Amino acid sequence: MQLHRLLVASCILAAVAGCATAPETGRRQVLLIDSAQEAQLGLQLFQKIKQQTPVSRDRHANAELQSVGRRIASVVSIPNADWEFVLFESDEPNAFALPGGKIGVNTGILPITQTEAGLATVIAHEIAHVTARHGAERMSQDLLVQLGGTALTAALGSQPAVTRDLAMQAYGVGTEVGVMLPYSRTQEYEADRVGLLYMARAGFDPTEAVGFWERFQAQNRGSRTSTPEFLSTHPLDDARIAQIRRFLPQAIAEYEAARR
Numbered sequence: 001m002q003l004h005r006l007l008v009a010s011c012i013l014a015a016v017a018g019c020a021t022a023p024e025t026g027r028r029q030v031l032l033i034d035s036a037q038e039a040q041l042g043l044q045l046f047q048k049i050k051q052q053t054p055v056s057r058d059r060h061a062n063a064e065l066q067s068v069g070r071r072i073a074s075v076v077s078i079p080n081a082d083w084e085f086v087l088f089e090s091d092e093p094n095a096f097a098l099p100g101g102k103i104g105v106n107t108g109i110l111p112i113t114q115t116e117a118g119l120a121t122v123i124a125h126e127i128a129h130v131t132a133r134h135g136a137e138r139m140s141q142d143l144l145v146q147l148g149g150t151a152l153t154a155a156l157g158s159q160p161a162v163t164r165d166l167a168m169q170a171y172g173v174g175t176e177v178g179v180m181l182p183y184s185r186t187q188e189y190e191a192d193r194v195g196l197l198y199m200a201r202a203g204f205d206p207t208e209a210v211g212f213w214e215r216f217q218a219q220n221r222g223s224r225t226s227t228p229e230f231l232s233t234h235p236l237d238d239a240r241i242a243q244i245r246r247f248l249p250q251a252i253a254e255y256e257a258a259r260r
Helices: 002-017 035-052 059-073 107-113 116-131 134-146 149-156 160-170 185-201 208-222 238-259
Strands: 084-088 095-098 102-106
Touching: 035 084, 035 095, 035 102, 035 134, 059 084, 059 116, 095 116, 102 107, 102 116, 107 116, 107 208, 116 134, 116 185, 116 208, 134 185, 185 208, 185 238, 208 238
Parallel strands: 084 102
Antiparallel strands: 095 102
């Protein structure tokens, strides 16, 4: 009987939360995490990463990151956002964004971004994950599965350690470096699509995104080491690039409108 009640409570919570929709695409989502709490978790995780990973002192690269990041941030709306763009000294070709406007980029990805538009592709894609609240969506799914409906309040309130652990898992943030959230393929394609719109609205040519992903694909194929974290949870293949090409017409229209 207790198990039955847990399942019923979980289903009710999921049904209520399912009314949420992702921005730009309108996809229905299950969201059980408050946006303010999500932002606080993002801040805590980002502080932890900054303590564990050296920050780059490359003035040119830092200036470019700030410029590109601010331009894209200016065209999006994220509740409780306190924008911060940090370039981490790491050979791992990686980037990530956390709730509250915390953006991390590793120096190892810069040889692949190559240009401002390439960097904009990465940042816009990551910010799209945040605006669509993909991390909260993943956390909500985990909470429903692991805790059950009646334990949700306790997990989010009286047991902050549990919440932090779930956040670390959901956002894929390890103990040493920030890595990508293992988003679903649906979420990845959504971030690709919305990211193209964001970079276009910020005045970056969205057609340059194709070149970036092709370079990343080539980097992955030519690597003698294991697949980089940035790629290990991403559907980076010919199908993905083809999907991006299908998203381009709307993004190009946005880009042209932004230039007028």
